Amino acid sequence: MGNPIESRVLELAAKTGLDEVTLKLAICLFSSFPFNAILKRLPDGNLTLKCWYIVGVSAFYLFGVLNIFTGFRTLFLSTMFTYVISRFYRSRFMPYLNFVVVMAHLAINHLGVQFLSTPDPSSLDITGAQMVLVMKLTAFAWSYHDGVDRKDSELSDYQRARAIKKHPSLLSFLAYAFFYPSLFTGPSFDFADFESWLNCEVFRDLPDARKPKRRWTTKDSNLRRQIPKCGRLVLWRVVQGIFWITLSTLLPNYISREYMETPAYAQKSFLYKIHYLVLLSFTFRLKYYAAWTMSEASCILCGLGYNGYDPKTKQIRWDRVRNINIWKFETASNTHGSLEAWNMNTNKWLKNYVYLRVAKPGSKPGFRSTLFTFLTSAFWHGTRPGYYLSFATGALYQSCGKIFRRNLRPLFLNADGEPLPSKILYDIICFYVTKLSFGYLVQPFVLLDLPLSWACWRSVHFYIHLGILVTFLIFKGPFSRPVIKFFKSKQPAAVAQKKQKDELEDAGPLGEIAKAKRLYEQREAKTEMQLGISGADFDEFDFGEAKREFAEFFESYEKWRADKGLEIEEHNLQRAFQNFKQELSSGQPRRMSFSVYDPRPAKKEE
Numbered sequence: 242m243g244n245p246i247e248s249r250v251l252e253l254a255a256k257t258g259l260d261e262v263t264l265k266l267a268i269c270l271f272s273s274f275p276f277n278a279i280l281k282r283l284p285d286g287n288l289t290l291k292c293w294y295i296v297g298v299s300a301f302y303l304f305g306v307l308n309i310f311t312g313f314r315t316l317f318l319s320t321m322f323t324y325v326i327s328r329f330y331r332s333r334f335m336p337y338l339n340f341v342v343v344m345a346h347l348a349i350n351h352l353g354v355q356f357l358s359t360p361d362p363s364s365l366d367i368t369g370a371q372m373v374l375v376m377k378l379t380a381f382a383w384s385y386h387d388g389v390d391r392k393d394s395e396l397s398d399y400q401r402a403r404a405i406k407k408h409p410s411l412l413s414f415l416a417y418a419f420f421y422p423s424l425f426t427g428p429s430f431d432f433a434d435f436e437s438w439l440n441c442e443v444f445r446d447l448p449d450a451r452k453p454k455r456r457w458t459t460k461d462s463n464l465r466r467q468i469p470k471c472g473r474l475v476l477w478r479v480v481q482g483i484f485w486i487t488l489s490t491l492l493p494n495y496i497s498r499e500y501m502e503t504p505a506y507a508q509k510s511f512l513y514k515i516h517y518l519v520l521l522s523f524t525f526r527l528k529y530y531a532a533w534t535m536s537e538a539s540c541i542l543c544g545l546g547y548n549g550y551d552p553k554t555k556q557i558r559w560d561r562v563r564n565i566n567i568w569k570f571e572t573a574s575n576t577h578g579s580l581e582a583w584n585m586n587t588n589k590w591l592k593n594y595v596y597l598r599v600a601k602p603g604s605k606p607g608f609r610s611t612l613f614t615f616l617t618s619a620f621w622h623g624t625r626p627g628y629y630l631s632f633a634t635g636a637l638y639q640s641c642g643k644i645f646r647r648n649l650r651p652l653f654l655n656a657d658g659e660p661l662p663s664k665i666l667y668d669i670i671c672f673y674v675t676k677l678s679f680g681y682l683v684q685p686f687v688l689l690d691l692p693l694s695w696a697c698w699r700s701v702h703f704y705i706h707l708g709i710l711v712t713f714l715i716f717k718g719p720f721s722r723p724v725i726k727f728f729k730s731k732q733p734a735a736v737a738q739k740k741q742k743d744e745l746e747d748a749g750p751l752g753e754i755a756k757a758k759r760l761y762e763q764r765e766a767k768t769e770m771q772l773g774i775s776g777a778d779f780d781e782f783d784f785g786e787a788k789r790e791f792a793e794f795f796e797s798y799e800k801w802r803a804d805k806g807l808e809i810e811e812h813n814l815q816r817a818f819q820n821f822k823q824e825l826s827s828g829q830p831r832r833m834s835f836s837v838y839d840p841r842p843a844k845k846e847e
């Protein structure tokens with residue numbers, strides 16, 4: 242029996258000229274708004290009804306609109322693995338094992354899409370939705386581990402605010418994993434945020450005057466509905482989303498990748514080509530602008546985007562799940578600012594659930610954290626060569642950005658850090674160079690194929706890589722000392738600092754204290770990580786530290802084995818399996834929502 246919804250979608254696609262997948266995703270995005278209008282009006286206290294509603298709408302999208310049963314199976318397998326292992330496996334290795342399995346599942350699907358399957362323009366690639374789900378599932382496992390197996394004193398403020406004390410019901414977990422406004426495009430968010438929104442705890446700081454009145458009479462008619470009005474904001478975001486969708490449809494008719502393969506493009510000048518890459522990269526970004534703006538607006542409408550009320554300004558913040566700051570990205574004058582404004586929730590996930598988690602407890606993140614974060618980000622995006630070309634080049638961008646910021650930017654600031662009138666020239670040049678750089682950087686990320694990416698960069702003579710090479714030769718090469726000394730001598734702040742340093746050194750012990758303070762501050766400087774990309778500062782890289790970290794890792798592994806770690810984990814797995822069988826056979830948890838589970842009385846591994 243055919244799918245009647247899909248047949249109507251095919252008819253509409255034929256009439257509008259849109260491809261089937263784009264039309265299906267557009268239907269899911271736009272229909273989420275009327276669905277949310279109903280969701281936000283369901284009884285606040287009936288959590289089961291709200292969860293069933295969320296799961297039902299997601300099922301309508303997956304089976305009705307998109308007709309992807311195999312895609313659902315992929316998402317469901319990862320979801321159930323995380324739910325079961327976090328519920329029954331009582332071990333400090335639980336979040337690590339969960340991370341490895343769901344990431345491996347994603348990597349297998351990435352490889353399958355790359356090597357085994359034939360591209361089907363009428364079928365949605367489920368790996369996009371799986372990437373969003375992986376962020377949710379790994380964050381949930383860590384947050385549950387924080388709430389059950391770790392003391393509050395061991396947690397950071399971020400971890401403490403998102404710790405999960407009780408294992409949720411299966412129904413609420415499925416509603417979290419398959420939350421329809423962000424199912425296919427994101428944004429990702431923590432389970433603590435979802436649970437706080439679901440039970441309306443997130444709105445506790447909102448005064449009653451800002452809560453809308455109910456339009457029907459119930460036994461709780463004396464109470465106001467919790468989710469505040471946000472119609473104008475949502476409408477404005479929808480207008481923006483439609484604008485980006487329109488541009489993404491029209492601009493490829495004039496600026497396209499296919500044109501780069503024509504003889505006409507090959508005959509164009511170098512200046513034309515490098516600026517064409519900038520415009521082409523802008524057309525690539527439009528689909529992300531459209532999808533993320535619309536999904537964020539949908540999350541705002543149902544209340545999940547609520548992020549607090551400021552009693553001083555009497556304004557509501559709606560940026561809890563914001564994933565892109567388009568204005569900041571487009572106007573950024575450096576790599577750091579651009580990456581910070583792009584895919585913001587992925588940046589948070591990589592920082593809080595990879596970068597900081599890999600570090601040894603009680604110590605600062607080092608080489609091991611940087612390496613694993615980079616590899617995680619690369620494998621999370623996919624296995625195509627183009628991703629690695631872009632990420633490796635992005636690391637070089639970060640290093641060059643630090644070099645320019647350290648040596649050139651201070652030339653346009655006075656001694657107290659205030660900008661000089663000439664700094665506007667520096668900002669304009671940096672903005673222009675950043676646009677050219679990102680136009681060059683993102684091409685392999687979109688082309689994916691190694692020969693195509695190489696041909697694209699070769700068409701502009703690898704000019705950005707040559708610029709990076711020249712930068713490193715000047716500021717990191719054999720003659721870097723006199724060059725850096727020259728720039729320092731022209732920096733007002735450096736001149737004033739040197740004068741102050743000379744005065745302090747004449748002060749005896751006080752000078753030694755100031756020197757020690759300066760060295761300590763330099764050591765405490767944190768490594769910036771956006772999308773898993775850190776600077777390739779080889780002169781600052783300590784091979785001894787990297788070797789020491791790996792030695793400590795293997796030493797701790799051998800100690801763990803000597804303490805019968807394998808036997809303990811085998812026992813933990815056996816106990817998890819027995820608890821799982823016992824719960825299934827007890828009869829009570831066979832209803833759709835396993836009862837809320839609190840494992841804390843269970844014996845914890847030593």
